[in-house]
Each structure stands twice: as structure tokens, then as C-alpha cells.
Amino acid sequence: MRRKARFLALLMLTTLSFGALxxxxxxxxxxxxxxxxxxxxxxxxxxxxNIATYARQPEQNPLLSDPFFRRFFNIPDEQARPRSERRQASAGSGVILDADDGTIVTNFHVIKGADEIQVSLIDGRTFEAELVGGDPEVDIAVLKIDADNLQEVKLADSDTLRVGDFVVAIGNPFGLGQTITTGVVSALGRTGLGIEGYEDFIQTDASINPGNSGGALVNLRGELVGINTAIIAPGGGNVGIGFAIPMNMARASVEQIVEHGEVKRGQIGVAIQDMNPALRKAFKLDNGLRGVLVTDIHKGSEAEKAGLQAGDLITAVNGDPTPTTGELRNSIAFSDIGETVTLSLLRDGKEVTVKVKVGEPERPAGSGMHPLLTGVNLAPNAEGGVKIVEMARDSQAAISGLRPGDILLSVNRIEVATVEDVEQALIQEQDQVLLQVQRGPGVFFVVLR
Structure with missing residues (x-):
């Protein structure tokens, strides 16, 4: 017993010693x-x-939104109006890029749909922010606050990042307040994840959690290398796979938003696809050769003028390799409109160099006909109605539940068979649009507001 007591006493002293140390x-x-x-x-x-957003959402029975339900039960339209509102708040992060102008960059998804945006500084001050503009395809938004004594962050050249570089993530996870986590750059140039329209992510194991979105990823010199954006979380929590938008990519969007209020991306007018073993064999390409296959040339496009052909394999833009469609799209999209770029091609087994001008983005049919249908590409449907060919993920149509492949049978109770019919049906009503939609065997109504 005495030996056991002495051992316990020694263990306690050792523990205290380590605690004191x-x-x-x-x-x-x-x-x-x-x-x-x-x-x-x-x-x-x-x-x-820290960024807090507030959105007003009407509280009402969803059946009252259906005009046929109201007509069947003889309910006046006035009763369909919301009788009360509730406010929802969400939290995110942002980074001050220009202290003099109060310019802040964050993720678009942080402020999407917000009626009010509040920015809180580390010194306790809070300001209402103005939304300057957004780039949903990259998930970047620019805010501005009217404040003095701000401090901006230095920007890094994210192209110099290497796998293994140490990085620090700073943000507002779970609304706890400013928090830092550390890690390394796990990978570069991550594309094809389906998170954004344009992807070139920095992957890091520095913990990025809900609320970190829009926050800073900095190097050990304190320079901003990326904007924290997303995580892969199969179990709902952080597993050490986080993604940030490279600063060079974010900066290109920010500069256009600040200067023009929007982002315009150039195109050369080609349809493309990634290579796979079957295509590589069919085109008799060397094993391991990487590039992007041109599948079609748009008529009247800059690519047609430059002599590009279906079957060309684009291997580089201005000397920078383009092994995937994502990297090729990024190279062209983030070039200035009007700029001439040099494409390295493999055509019929021979290396070819082609210079092509970056042209204006093509305007999808129906994209500018009505504010509530912005971002929607329409085309006549052979079996009747007008088909939604594609739509931007942040469009009001997508938010309201419409999908590519849906067929518009009527607009504001007017039957439609062409895109021009849709345009005419939208002339009178600007505040809302009533769509009769066919999806598969079912038909339903949707109101866009």
C-alpha cells in the first residue's frame, strides 16, 4: 500500500510539473x-x-400562391398577399481589399438573396454594406462600407503557390467569431467538382467550416492567396478537404465588378470535351498526351475565323497547358475581351499554332427578355411550347424550382410556341410572371416574383 501511495504521489508531482511547464x-x-x-x-x-445577412420572407399558405386554387374557392387576390414577415439571418466572412474605399470581397452565396447585409469588424464596429456586384459563376461578391480606419490585406500572386506551402484560414465558423485554423496546400487546380461554374480551386487541409465562406486563406507572409469557399463533408463535418478560390481568379472578377458592376467573360466559340482512353485510341494519340478535344465550331465565331476545326486537340493557351475542359474554359474566360491568344493544337498528328481573338460572350435566347428570366436559355419545343434549355444556378427561375428540360406552355395565361411569343407575353407584367410548366407527364404553375 505504501509503495502504491508513493507511486501515486510521484505521478501527481510529475503531472503538476508538466502542467507548470x-x-x-x-x-x-x-x-x-x-x-x-x-x-x-x-x-x-x-x-x-464577419458578415451577417437578413432576408425578409413572407409567411403564408403555399396554396394561396396558386391562382387556380384561389379561383376554385373564390378567394380574393388580396387574401393571397403575405400577412406577416419573418427575418432570417446567416453568417459568413469577408476580406477588406481596399481600406480607403471600404471594398470587401466575399462569396456570392454568402449574400445571395439578402435584403440587408451587415459587416462587423474585429474592433467591434458594425456597418451596413452596399452590394457593388457579384459573379455567381466564380462565387465572388463585392461589398462596400463607409468606414474610417480600416485595414486591408496584402494580395499574393496565387500562381506561385506550391503543394505543401503552409496556409492559414481565417473566418467566422458557426458564428463563433473570428477563428484561425492552419494547414498546408494539399492540391492545386482542382476542377470538375460541380461547385461553381468556373473552378480552379486551391485544396487545403486547414479546417474550413460553415461560416468560413468568404474568409481569408493567407500564406506565412500574411498575404491573401485565396477566398475560402467550400468543403467536402460526407459526414456533415470537416474532414480536412477544403477549397478556396485562388486570389488571381478572384481578383479578375473583383476588378470587373468594381469597374463595370458586372463580369463579362470572353469566348472563342467552340464546343469541347475532355479526352478519355477510348477517344485517345480513336484519334491515335500517344498514351499520356493530355489536351481538350474540339467537338464543334460555332458559325461566325472567332474560332471559325481563326480556322479551328472539329477534332483539334488544344494542348495549351499562351504556353500554359490545358489538360482539362475546366482549365481551357478558365484560360479563355479570364482573358480580356478583344485579346488575341495563342492556341497550341495537335491536328492529324501534327503540332499547329493558331492565334484567335477572344470575342464577346454569346447572348442566350431569352436571357434579356425579362429581369425574372435573366440567365434562362429558351428554345422552341418540337412537340409544343418553349423548352428551357439551360439556366444559371442563381437565376430566379432556378431558385423557384424550374429545371432545364421544363417546357413552358403558357406565360401570363398566354399560350407560347416560340421565344418571341414568350417575349410578347412578358411585355405587360414586370413585377411577377405566371408560368404554366410541363415536366414529364405533369403540368403545374409557377409564379416568379
């Missing part, structure tokens, strides 16, 4: 303080902000 500053054998991220973060943290 842990409370002391950590130093090396020569008495020098060990490295710390604190000095860097003291410079960066004031440039990272």
Missing part, C-alpha cells in the same frame, strides 16, 4: 522563443470581417 513560454535550448503565427495574424486579422 506548459504554462511557461516555450523556448529552445538557447533561450530563444519558438516561432509563432501571432505577429502575422495581428496584421491580417483586422482585415477579415
Amino acid at each position: 506548459a504554462a511557461l513560454p516555450m523556448i529552445d535550448p538557447k533561450g530563444r522563443e519558438l516561432p509563432s503565427l501571432a505577429p502575422i495574424l495581428e496584421q491580417v486579422n483586422p482585415a477579415v470581417v
Whole structure:
């Protein structure tokens, strides 16, 4: 018993000794303080902000939105109007890019649908923010606040990042307030994830959680290398696979938004697809050769003028390899409209160089006919009505539940068979649009507001 008591006493003393040691500053054998991220973060943290958004949503019975339900039960339209409102709040993060102008960058999905945006600084001040503009395809939005004594972050050239570089993620996870996590760059150039329209993600194992969206990913010099955007979380929590938009990509969007209020991306007018083993064999390409296959040339496009052909394999743009469709799309889309780019091709087994001008983006049919149908591409349907060919994921039509492949039978109670019919039916009503939609064997009504 005595030996056991002495052992327990010794164990307690040892534990106390280690506890006391842990409370002391950590130093090396020569008495020098060990490295710390604190000095860097003291410079960066004031440039990272918390964002709260508020959206007003009417509370009403959804059946009252259906005009046929109201007509059947003889319910006046006035009773269909919402009688009350509730406010919803969500949290995210942002980064101050210009202290003098109060310019802040964040993710588009953080402020999407918000009626009010509030920005909170690390010093406790809160300001109402103005939305300057957004780029949903990259998931970037630009805000502006009227405030003094702001601190901006330095921007890095994200093209110089290497796998294995240390990075720090700063944001507002779960609304807890400013939090930092550390990790490394796990991979670069991640595309094909289906998260955004244009993808070229930095992958990191620095923990990125809900609320971190729009926050900063910085290097050990305190420079902004990316905007934290998304995670892969099969179990609902962080598993060490997070993604950030590279700063060079985000900066291209920010500059256009600040200057023009919107983003325009150039095109050359080609249809493309990724290579696979079967195609590589059919085109008699060397094993391991990477590139993007041209499947079609749009008539009248810059690609047609430059002499591109279906079957060309585009291997590089301005000398930068383009092994995937995502990387090729990014190379063209983030070039200036009017700029001439050099494409490296493989045509019938021979290396060819072609110069092509980056043209204006093509305007989809129906994209500008009505504000509530912005981002929707329509085409006549052979079996009647007008078909939704494609739509932007952030469009009001998509938010309201419409899908590509849906067929519009009538617009504002007027039957439609062509895109021009839809345009004519939309002339009178600007505040809302009543659509009769066929999806498969079913037909239903949708109101866009």
C-alpha cells in the first residue's frame, strides 16, 4: 500500500510539473522563443470581417400562391398577399481589399438573396454594406462600407503557390467569431467538382467550416492567396478537404465588378470535351498526351475565323497547358475581351499554332427578355411550347424550382410556341410572371416574383 501511495504521489508531482511547464513560454535550448503565427495574424486579422445577412420572407399558405386554387374557392387576390414577415439571418466572412474605399470581397452565396447585409469588424464596429456586384459563376461578391480606419490585406500572386506551402484560414465558423485554423496546400487546380461554374480551386487541409465562406486563406507572409469557399463533408463535418478560390481568379472578377458592376467573360466559340482512353485510341494519340478535344465550331465565331476545326486537340493557351475542359474554359474566360491568344493544337498528328481573338460572350435566347428570366436559355419545343434549355444556378427561375428540360406552355395565361411569343407575353407584367410548366407527364404553375 505504501509503495502504491508513493507511486501515486510521484505521478501527481510529475503531472503538476508538466502542467507548470506548459504554462511557461516555450523556448529552445538557447533561450530563444519558438516561432509563432501571432505577429502575422495581428496584421491580417483586422482585415477579415464577419458578415451577417437578413432576408425578409413572407409567411403564408403555399396554396394561396396558386391562382387556380384561389379561383376554385373564390378567394380574393388580396387574401393571397403575405400577412406577416419573418427575418432570417446567416453568417459568413469577408476580406477588406481596399481600406480607403471600404471594398470587401466575399462569396456570392454568402449574400445571395439578402435584403440587408451587415459587416462587423474585429474592433467591434458594425456597418451596413452596399452590394457593388457579384459573379455567381466564380462565387465572388463585392461589398462596400463607409468606414474610417480600416485595414486591408496584402494580395499574393496565387500562381506561385506550391503543394505543401503552409496556409492559414481565417473566418467566422458557426458564428463563433473570428477563428484561425492552419494547414498546408494539399492540391492545386482542382476542377470538375460541380461547385461553381468556373473552378480552379486551391485544396487545403486547414479546417474550413460553415461560416468560413468568404474568409481569408493567407500564406506565412500574411498575404491573401485565396477566398475560402467550400468543403467536402460526407459526414456533415470537416474532414480536412477544403477549397478556396485562388486570389488571381478572384481578383479578375473583383476588378470587373468594381469597374463595370458586372463580369463579362470572353469566348472563342467552340464546343469541347475532355479526352478519355477510348477517344485517345480513336484519334491515335500517344498514351499520356493530355489536351481538350474540339467537338464543334460555332458559325461566325472567332474560332471559325481563326480556322479551328472539329477534332483539334488544344494542348495549351499562351504556353500554359490545358489538360482539362475546366482549365481551357478558365484560360479563355479570364482573358480580356478583344485579346488575341495563342492556341497550341495537335491536328492529324501534327503540332499547329493558331492565334484567335477572344470575342464577346454569346447572348442566350431569352436571357434579356425579362429581369425574372435573366440567365434562362429558351428554345422552341418540337412537340409544343418553349423548352428551357439551360439556366444559371442563381437565376430566379432556378431558385423557384424550374429545371432545364421544363417546357413552358403558357406565360401570363398566354399560350407560347416560340421565344418571341414568350417575349410578347412578358411585355405587360414586370413585377411577377405566371408560368404554366410541363415536366414529364405533369403540368403545374409557377409564379416568379
